[in-house]
Amino acid sequence: MNNPPEGPTVAETTITSVAGLAGPVEIVVDAWGIPHIYAGSADDAFFGQGFNAARDRLFQIDLWRRRGLGLLAEVFGPDYLERDRACRLFLYRGDLEAEWAAYGPDARSSTERFTAGINAYLDWLDGHPEALPPEFGLLGYRPARWRPEDVVRVRSHGIALNLLHEVTRARVTHAAGWEADLVRQALRPARQPHLAEGIDLELPDDLLRTFDLATTPLVFSGDPRAPLTSAAGTTGVAGIDATAEGSNNWVVAGSRTATGRPILASDPHRAYATPSLRYLTHLSAPGLDVIGAGEPALPGVTLGHNGQVAFGFTIFPIDVQDLYVYDLDPDDPARYRYGDDWETMRVERETFQVRDAAPRQLDLAFTRHGPVIHVDLARHRAYAVRATWFEPGTGAYLGSLAYLRARDAQEFRTALRGWGSPGENHVYADVTGTIGWKAAGLVPRRPGWDGLLPVPGDGRYEWDGFYAPEHFPEVVDPAEGFVATANQYNLPTDFPADRQLSYEWPDTSRHHRIVEVLRGGDRHGVEDSARLQTDRRSPAAQQVLALLDKIRPDGDDPALAAALTLVRDWDAVEEVDSPAAALYEVWVSRHLLPGYADEMLPPGTRPLLDLIDQAAARAALADPDRRFGADGEQRRDLLLTSTLRSAYEEVERLLGRDSRTWAWGDLHHNHQPHPLGFLDPTLDVGPIRVGGSGTTVNAAPYFPEDFVQTIGASVRVVMDVGEWDNSICVNTPGQSGDPRSPHYRDLAERWARGEYVPMLYSRAAVERHVAARIRLLPQG
Template identity: 25%
Template sequence: MKYAGFLVSLVLTIALAIAVSRPFGAIPPLAPLLDPSHGFWQNSYSEDELAEDELELNNLNAEVRVVYDENLIPHIFADNQTDLYRAQGYITAKHRLWQMEFQTMAAAGRISEIVGPMALDLDRMTRRKGLAFGAEKGVEFIRENDPDSYQNLEAYADGVNQYIDQLSDAKLPVEYKILNYRPEHWTAFKSILLLKYMTDMLVGDRDLEYSNLRKILGDVMLDKLYPEFPTGVDPIIEAGHKWGFKPLDVTRPDSINYPDDQLVIEPLPQPEEGTGSNNWAVAGSKTKSGNPILANDPHLGLNLPSLWYSMQLTSPEHSVKGATLPGALGVISGFNENIAWGVTNATRDTRDWYKITFQDNSRKAYRYGDKWEQTSFRVEEIKVKGEELFLDTVVYTHYGPVVYDKTFKGTRQDVNFALKWNVHEGSNEQKTFLMLNTAKNHDDYNEALNNFTAPAQNFVFASKAGDIAMRIQGKFPLKWKGQGKFFMDGADPRMEWQGYIPNEQNASTLNPSRGFVSSANQHPTDSTYPYYVFDNSYEFYRNRRLNKRLSEMSEITVENMQELQFDDYYLHAAEALPIMLDLLGNEYGDDADAKKYVSLLKEWDFYADPNQKAPTVFYIWWRKTYGQIWKELSENVAPIVLPSYYQTVLFMKNEPDGAVFDLKNTAEMENAARHVKEGFKELLADMKSWEEKEGDFAWANYKKTSIQHLVPQFKAFSVENVYTGGGSGMLNATSGRHGASWRMVVDLGPEVKAFGIYPGGQSGNPGSKYYSNFINKWANGEYLNFDLRSLDQEEGVLFQTILN
């Protein structure tokens, strides 16, 4: 965007400033916003135009040098760890301050302070889930158990705050100017809160929906439609793995009383469709170079500023590079001189719900066995821009906060449910990443992971020594089979978790004989793993495509791994479409449009490239057919989830005339063919409308991948209609609003070679040429060279800054 773009943005921003007066509160003062010396225009400069040779930074033990490459990626060289993290805080704030603060305010339930009452319900729910409470517990735990980590957190915060204290009105990020507020000081608490926020983004539970489904369907039909181990599961840890440990005993109650009524309450926000990730590592026996190669691409919301901020951190002890999370210390997904690692979401159910029976309306005590336990109260003071302070009293039990009660929107008077979540227990995930940053081998990797509680993650590993590994890590409750699948009775002590699975018994594998490890959000293990594992959201397509390709491949190169990350083979379509075409038959053979669409589908190679038209036709037809199949189930007032695409295709294939396809409220007996044909009729109507209004229905034009600013109303700061392929369920999981938020491939040879890219840019300033300059490369499957650089390396230097 430079000046021309900013002329357009200026007009839009004035409009924004006026528009925000309605949804966001008072109009920001326009004179300061338009002041040429301090206002919007000062954000039109790129970082290389504002480069400073030296900067004063207090509390350093020695000089720190920061070298920016041509992509504005900083390489920080410090003489000790404390200086390194103080400098990381300063440099990150310099480029991503508004993003850091906005995300932690969202995590604390404080968005109403910025935008007014429109965010009040969101803030209330965030606080009732106890994210800030969990962060407070985390800070206490770290302060008491790991003073070194706490010292580094304080150093990072000091670096951020020194930048804030030096920040003039002119250089204030533009979002502060538009929304008319200023940054507040950073703290160690905010860094921990940010990590809890990531947990909330990635963890889900469907206890409410499953409780309702159990009531609607009964246990037999529920197990049929929602099997815990569907046919064809290809788990993360290779099938047949020998566990090599004696599991802890778990006692299942003789009888279980579940809350029995359908619950018409609003479910907690869940991870959005498309949230997922891929990671894998291949052994040297399968690569052309003879070196292990590791790849990672986390799939999250596509936002600007980008979720990730690339950086190299170098001290005398180590040099690490990769993707950092602005506001957290160290590198989250990356590599050093000896190892590489990456993460995917493990989708484990670590949130459970308990029905609370209060003694009386005072809610000061609740039944637990044959006793009344005392509650505590936490008064949440929510500041609301332009309005009075809002007070929300949240009751806490020994399970956790009572999220749903009579005081909350849409909740019945007699409904009280408490949330038990490992986020509310003290932990130190920050230490995991600080230790990974300096790790040298597999033992160091395992020691680092022992500190990690949540969110459950699949940590992939590779080393120059030749090892590859995968470990599914989190603090996982010890449960009897079926525990936590439904809402439970909090008055029954038998419903308690019976401890935690020991870290050394979490599912893991080292150097498997197949020559690779991989994960893509699927089932963690086969059915031989001795502990109960359940989640509603396991993935069934990306993982099988990935494992098939890795099994087939040999003489693998970095380029092969990059191509695999960008692979847009539509396995779901490859399995579903032949069945659908067969069930459709020739019923629409004489319709010209029908012939056109059927012909496209029959000739399709199942790759969802951006210029292909068949993916659009299949996507619409499938969604319409799926909607027809589960129409009756989806009409329930009580919240539910529908059966998976994978299970639905199995029903269509194996029992097309089965009872699962019959709609009970009609006189006829429906089968799979009937739903497919109804779906096709709806497809024809949709396609006619699309072609009349939009014309071209190529896949990229239909799915309209957009990378939105964190405040969606700021459309001038977003990038829309990115021309790229892929989609949900494909390795290149780029849908309309989600996709690979970071792609990394690392060759662990004698000299580590690395490549990375993400959909955005290093700058958080929409006026900078470094704000979105990676997007086209990312959309085309290209990468930046991400090798470690030395302090004396001169090639590709944009500018250098010395911190004194």
């Protein structure tokens, strides 16, 4: 850890006459860009949070709002209409009273005050145009005012599964049978996916275009007025599912720590960008004193602590989406068969404002199940998505508003009863020493089917309500003295088979390593959790390398001999400067996994796979006689040696013939792009040389095509429960989204080196490290 600097220069700013405040608000920004917001009431604290979010992240949250609500064409022109229409299809359109109530009694007022704070900053900007972030000048527009319902209506920024899996599984099943798809995604527990009678799995090539436009990140390309393109949201990432995103968390009981106090660590994984998706903030008012990380466009925080309870999360990959396929009336394609009759799609005509053009009216079509994403008139078919997104209370992470004031572990668990989206593994610890884990989310009951393949929309495949909170697994004060989650398959062995929470789970390697380390000693400390969050040892690599123990190269095969020597002497730690890690990752991602898939699949099937399940591949390679059939071990060893040889030769071409100079970080980079980096490259952060992979706790999965890291931990938090000023954190590249701020990229190098900064909580500790002070005074 770094020693905190004492007494930085204080830049004090006083802003007067802010409409909407009941009393003064003070925003104290510490040396690392973390705002501590002090107010006389919770309402004013949320107002201050909104004001500060706009001050630090205005362009980011304005783009978040426009993209989510389908308002891009208004400022970027007609090329954005298709994306706008797609995004509006996935807005929440239900009862707003039920929506607000789902998040708890204070959610509406907190959000109203938060958006009022954003608008107050926009009002202030009217008189201080020089403070407008430079991105608005580059694109030639001004930020818009917010309404409270803007926050809750947006759904498409959240994580929801498993529509993409359904579609890929259908394509593979249609081409080669359902067993072939197990190479892409093994099912846990094992089962044969339910195939609906009469379903046609030959799906249109462009079926997901509208869904992708609605849900994938925005990427500007070319001229700022040129169309936005979609990031690759459905492409495989070296054996890790890019749609699952990842994350690690754990909580260690006081009986296993050096201080006798629990320690909780959480590092949620998402795609990298400048500014970061996450934002650290502290809200302090009577009855509310919470600090941690959330998203800048949302009120409150999602992981952190409130002085009594610490909390963190990882994705619990529940299945909350289904694709419905309809037979259309040939004489009237707006009608679809339902039961013994026909139903008519609901069509909503909406107006879209368009920059430098007349407003446009576009139709949005819905079936009883959800938005129509594709119509195939030639085959008289329509396709719609049903998702829990359209149920009250499923705005991403807004359920955290219910637990901000929890006074102990029991109140925290009670608050999770209303958690909607995304599915999460929540870990927690309170100052009395209680620790635990609780999975939560809104999952539909599917009587007689499993949600793994598309189903007809004719009434035979309906949801039967949702699983209740008590149907989700949990652990309180485990005998082992800790609990950890890393998105792994963690349903208990006696979990009822008829609860279809999910069958699709990421690789278990990160969890395996976390448990291995936590079991290794009884005197765990904050520094130990920090080292574990940045740990780069790969259990997956250890498993694969063990398969090479008995292989002896032929004397006439110097490339294979050199490759075996290099990896056999390796400790499976994927450090930035490791030659063996460079060879191993090139081997696995570009040679071994594709070769394994070719062995297991019928000819021509592999291009249909958007990823390869690494854990399933390792299991197959470890049991070759059962998985490869006759001469299984010989076939397996030939696959290992031929692909290792070719990988060694490729790394020679990439990094030179002297393997002593190879370094994994020379291939593997982290890039944190700004949306307008193509206009001004100085806005981007990176490339940064990184180690690790998708199977290390310091998660760094990548696209095999270029080895650029795709997802991982931008924010890391480790909390000393009860001695809160000992807690630490880091956010990359920095807290601020304003390129002119000293906190725009000041944490990126610390993050890359595995270093942290203090997450100060007490007013006295904060006051020793003030970098800026902003006073908001009520108007008049």
